[in-house]
Amino acid sequence: MLDVIIVGAGFAGLSAALDLANAGLKICLLEAQDRVGGKVESAVLSGGQRIDTGGQFFSRDMINLMNLIQGTGREVATTHYTGNTAYQPAISAEAGEAQWKGVSALRRRMAGTDTANPELAGLSVSDWVARQHDMPPEATEGFLRMVKGLWCKDPAEVQFLYLADNDRRITGSHSEMEMFLPGTVHALAEEMAARLGTDLKFNTPVRRIIYEADRVSVEAEGSRLQAKRLVLALPPTVAGRLEYSPPLLPSLQKALAAWSPGEAIKIRVTFDRPFWRDHGLSGEIMWSMPQGLYACDASDNRHAGLAVFIGGPEAKQWHRRPKRELKAFISSQLREIFGTAATDIRDIHIRDWVDDRWSGGAYSDVIVIPDATDAEDILRRGHKPIYFASSELALSFPGYMEGAMVAGRTVAKDVLGDLPASDYHTRAAFR
Numbered sequence: 474m475l476d477v478i479i480v481g482a483g484f485a486g487l488s489a490a491l492d493l494a495n496a497g498l499k500i501c502l503l504e505a506q507d508r509v510g511g512k513v514e515s516a517v518l519s520g521g522q523r524i525d526t527g528g529q530f531f532s533r534d535m536i537n538l539m540n541l542i543q544g545t546g547r548e549v550a551t552t553h554y555t556g557n558t559a560y561q562p563a564i565s566a567e568a569g570e571a572q573w574k575g576v577s578a579l580r581r582r583m584a585g586t587d588t589a590n591p592e593l594a595g596l597s598v599s600d601w602v603a604r605q606h607d608m609p610p611e612a613t614e615g616f617l618r619m620v621k622g623l624w625c626k627d628p629a630e631v632q633f634l635y636l637a638d639n640d641r642r643i644t645g646s647h648s649e650m651e652m653f654l655p656g657t658v659h660a661l662a663e664e665m666a667a668r669l670g671t672d673l674k675f676n677t678p679v680r681r682i683i684y685e686a687d688r689v690s691v692e693a694e695g696s697r698l699q700a701k702r703l704v705l706a707l708p709p710t711v712a713g714r715l716e717y718s719p720p721l722l723p724s725l726q727k728a729l730a731a732w733s734p735g736e737a738i739k740i741r742v743t744f745d746r747p748f749w750r751d752h753g754l755s756g757e758i759m760w761s762m763p764q765g766l767y768a769c770d771a772s773d774n775r776h777a778g779l780a781v782f783i784g785g786p787e788a789k790q791w792h793r794r795p796k797r798e799l800k801a802f803i804s805s806q807l808r809e810i811f812g813t814a815a816t817d818i819r820d821i822h823i824r825d826w827v828d829d830r831w832s833g834g835a836y837s838d839v840i841v842i843p844d845a846t847d848a849e850d851i852l853r854r855g856h857k858p859i860y861f862a863s864s865e866l867a868l869s870f871p872g873y874m875e876g877a878m879v880a881g882r883t884v885a886k887d888v889l890g891d892l893p894a895s896d897y898h899t900r901a902a903f904r
C-alpha cells in the first residue's frame with residue numbers, strides 16, 4: 474500500500490508530492506491530463522516562441538516560487554513598466570492617477586473592515602460598495618472594475634467577507650506582475666515533475682474515492698490505488714465533482730459547494746518590436762470600458778508582445794462568441810489605443826479558461842455563497858484520511874502560483890505530522 478496518493482499535478486500537487494517524496498514517503502501523484510501544471514500551461518507560437526498561457530507573473534515576495542526558480546538557475550525577466558499607462562477610453566495621466574488613488578483608498582478600507590461585524594454578513598461586494606456613500610463614483614466604479622479584472626467574477630456574485638479576507642492574504646509589497654520567466658513558468662512545473670519520475674501518472678482522471686479511518690482507495694480510469702492518506706490538490710469546485718463513498722460530512726460538502734470558478738481569457742499579442750516604448754508608453758493598458766480588461770508588456774530580450782487579460786462577465790460573454798471576433802476586437806482596440814503602429818500584429822493567441830474542464834476556470838475559484846465564511850477553514854482541516862490543498866486555501870497569496878506552493882507544502886507538513894515517523898525516516902535517508 475502507498476503512503477499518500479496526491480490527485481492533481483498543478484503547483485499545489487507537485488509541491489506536496491515533492492515534499493512528501495523527499496521525506497521518504499511512498500507516494501503516487503495522479504494527473505487527469507497528459508501534462509502537468511494545471512492552470513500553469515504553455516503554447517508554442519508559429520514563430521517557435523514558447524509562451525505561458527496560464528499563470529506567468531510573480532514577485533520577489535513569493536518566496537517559495539523564488540527559491541524554486543533560483544534552485545534551477547533560471548534567469549528571470551523584469552516586466553517593463555517604464556513609461557505612461559494608456560487608458561481606454563483615453564483620459565489624462567492625472568485623471569488616471571486620481572482614479573487609481575480612489576480605488577486604492579477603497580481597497581485599504583476593505584482591508585481594514587472588521588470581518589466579525591454582523592452587519593457585513595451576507596453582503597456581496599457590490600452591496601458593500603453601494604454603502605460607501607462618501608467615495609466618489611470614479612473610486613467605486615474603478616473598484617468594481619478591479620474586482621472583475623483580478624478575481625474574474627461579477628462583484629454582485631462575490632461575497633464581501635471572502636474578498637476582504639482573501640485580499641489581506643495577498644501580502645506582497647512589490648507588484649505581483651514584477652517578473653516572469655522567458656522560458657515559461659510551465660517549464661518549471663515540468664522540471665518539478667521530472668524529479669518525481671514514475672511516481673507521477675498522466676492521463677489518470679480520478680472519479681471516485683472510497684475511504685475509512687486509516688486508508689483510502691482511489692478509482693481512476695481502469696485502475697484502483699490504495700494509500701494511508703489522500704491529498705486532493707484540486708480547486709474546490711473540481712474536488713466537489715468527485716464521488717465520495719461514504720459521502721463527505723455535510724460540513725465538507727457545504728464547504729466545497731460554496732465556490733464558483735472565476736472567468737478569464739488570456740491573450741498574447743505578438744509584435745516584431747515593442748514599438749509603444751518609442752512613444753513613452755509602458756505597454757500597460759487600463760480599460761474602463763469594456764470592463765475587466767487589462768494589458769501589460771510581456772516582452773523579453775528576444776520577443777515583443779503584450780499579455781491581455783479579460784476577466785469576469787466580459788470573459789463570459791466572449792466565451793460564447795467565435796475566437797475570430799475576439800481577435801478582430803483586440804486588434805481594433807490596440808489600433809485605437811496605439812494608432813497605426815499596432816497594425817503589424819504578428820500573432821494573436823487566445824486561451825479561454827471559462828468553464829475549463831480540469832480547472833473549472835481562472836484565475837481561481839471564489840466564494841459566492843453568503844454563509845460560508847468558515848468554508849476555507851473546514852477544507853484546510855480536511856477529514857482524515859482526506860486532505861485538501863489548492864491555491865485557494867493558501868494563507869498567503871491565495872489564487873496565485875505561490876499560493877498553490879504554500880497550500881501544497883502546508884498539507885505535506887500536516888500529512889507528515891499525522892503519519893508515524895517510522896513510516897518514512899529510514900527511506901528518506903536512502904533517497
Ligand SMILES: Cc1cc2nc3c(=O)[nH]c(=O)nc-3n(C[C@H](O)[C@H](O)[C@H](O)COP(=O)(O)OP(=O)(O)OC[C@H]3O[C@@H](n4cnc5c(N)ncnc54)[C@H](O)[C@@H]3O)c2cc1C
Nearest residue numbers: 481483484485505511512528529530679835864872873874
Ligand atoms: C490565465 C491565467 C493567468 C494566471 N496568471 C497568474 C499569474 O500571472 N501569476 C500567478 O501567480 N498566478 C496566476 N494564475 C493563477 C495560478 O495559475 C493558479 O493559482 C495556480 O496555478 C493554481 O494551482 P493549483 O495546483 O492550486 O490548481 P490547478 O493548477 O488547477 O491544478 C489542479 C490539477 O488537477 C488536475 N485534475 C483536475 N481534476 C482531476 C481529476 N479528477 N483527477 C486527476 N487530476 C485532476 C488538473 O488537470 C490540474 O493539473 C493564473 C491562472 C490563469 C488560468
